[in-house]
Amino acid sequence: MDRIRLGIIGLGRLGRHHAENIRFRIPNAELRAVCSVVKEEVDAALRDLQPAYGTTDYRTLLQDKELDGVVIATTSAYHCEMICAAADAGVRNIYCEKPLGMNQTEIDRIWDTVTRRGVRVFQIGFNRRFDRSIRSLKEKIDAGRIGKPIVIKFLNRDPLWKEEDLLRFSPTSGGLVFDMLTHDYDLARWILASDAVSVYGNGGVYFYKGLEPLGDIDNCTLLVKFKNGVMGFFETSRNSSYGYHVEIEVFGTEGAMRMGYPPSRDRLESLTVGGLGRECPRWFFEYWEPTFQAELQHFVDCIAQGKEPEVGLEDGYKAVEWALAATQAVQMNKEVPLK
Template identity: 30%
Template sequence: MLNIGLLGAGRIAIVHARAISAHSGSRLVSVADVMPKAAQELAQAYGAKAQTSDEILSDPSIDAVLIATSTDTHSGFIEAATKAGKAVLCEKPVDLSLDRARACQKAVQAHGKPVMIGFNRRFDPNFAAMKAAIDAGEIGKTEMLTVTSFDPAPPPVSYVKVSGGIFRDMMIHDFDMAQFIMGGLPKTIMATGSCLVDPEIGAAGDFDTATVTMTYEDGRIAVINNSRRAVYGYDQRVEVLGADGLLQAGNMLENTVVKSTTQGVVSAKPMHFFLERYMPAYEAEWSAFVEALSLGEEMPATLADGIASLAMAEAANLSVAQSRPLNLAEVLES
């Protein structure tokens, strides 16, 4: 049984607390947050203790920590936790700064403890089945990937200002999905961005609508489309064209009822937001972390994966700023 300390008590931490407590191989023992009341309430809900982050990190009975704090604290907590001898699962991204994330990776290598980055979409049952079909050769060599990721509504501008921007905050999941599906990193990245949803997002220096086209060394192509607004719900689709066929993973709907009349065919909308859509993925992600840690295996979404996705986000930002395709090596080797 793994004893787990949870750093953070916000919305995503609540999701993780549920997954930790539901797993037969882990036990939530401590919760810390910058708001002590939030930590106390979440800890009480699961029979855990509310402690400070320092108390959790210095507690020798805690085997691993899950980091679900603000992004600007991720690298520091990863370093402190691994130095304290604890395994880590940290929410994405590793950091908003690529250089800081690389420094974190160097520190972690010196400490020798496993770190997993929370790219939960790898563990979505539909996307995982798609990856398994590709690996089994069911559609031959992959040739084109299309990832669609639309939020139902934009976040508050106060969030946008500290998020790192749409490429680091939102599209980073899709950059990781491209790594996961295509089995490697692209050679070039061309990004475009607009502000079509909320002018305040543009005033904050960010985009709410963006597309990235990536080309691989062997000529394969991946296209990622993001929008902060889809009035019909949380739109999450992946399509892969291969030499021998096509794989498609569609939206999860609010229900499976389809009404067919002389006026047309109507089905339910997509699930409203990521908490509903991806709860099974969060549970599977935690299960994969526990299994890898228990068996001494490599984590299925590594710190290196997190840095690679951050590098793609950085390349996308530079591509928009410079209005040109960017060779990913320009970022990776800088």
């Protein structure tokens, strides 16, 4: 069978890695085109990954009728513009990194354009759904292993950032509550097969004082009520002194299921005068690396086999709605209802 020809827009921290996966690790895909506004990134990709061509103008790539699909991995503020431009240009299959958009107007515009233009496969970059442990947790909960869920807990801690990097990243990210918890909003509604009805939030600047003038924070906690009665607790931080740490726990009427504890880079344990030790993961990328390949493999297979993606437009839309409500809840320190 012919390989699925993809073009990628955005060759930064994540986009470059997506491009490498398409080029080297997804056998039924071909990396046909690359694009970034940074010419050096395009030149490096042309040299290392040998696509048919590279460009600094994403509209050139969208006019390429040889492409079967487009992967958008640009700064979040460009997702709306690029998804809509791709759909308007007749691109039939689109993968976009999370978040879908930055506000209600953007996600409504995307919803309207993608559905009106009849985009066939639309996948949003919730890579954690492709994690083996999380998939197993969901399967077992669905099978009734822990009875009826009562509480779901998420913990999401970034290792210490260099303050200058965080201050550069913050203004384009949508802020801690919007950006950092986006995967958890999606996972919670997927695992529980239920949407949130309300969110209450707390948060502030505890570590990076430079965030204050930007209106961003570095730590927060949320309490969430779900339609099916489950209670949710979410905690997130930008300043974990010991490393990257993600945990999920679901407690039910017949037991509990937990993933991610203790945070571990690998399966090694050391026994020394300091006691029992395990190294923590250092950064999100190494922890989730296999899921980035798996999600793009899924996108390519959906195109090749005419399947619906497991994680699509509605999931991206709902996560942003939730992120907006949670941001408001933390800013106003009150309970905010969701639609």
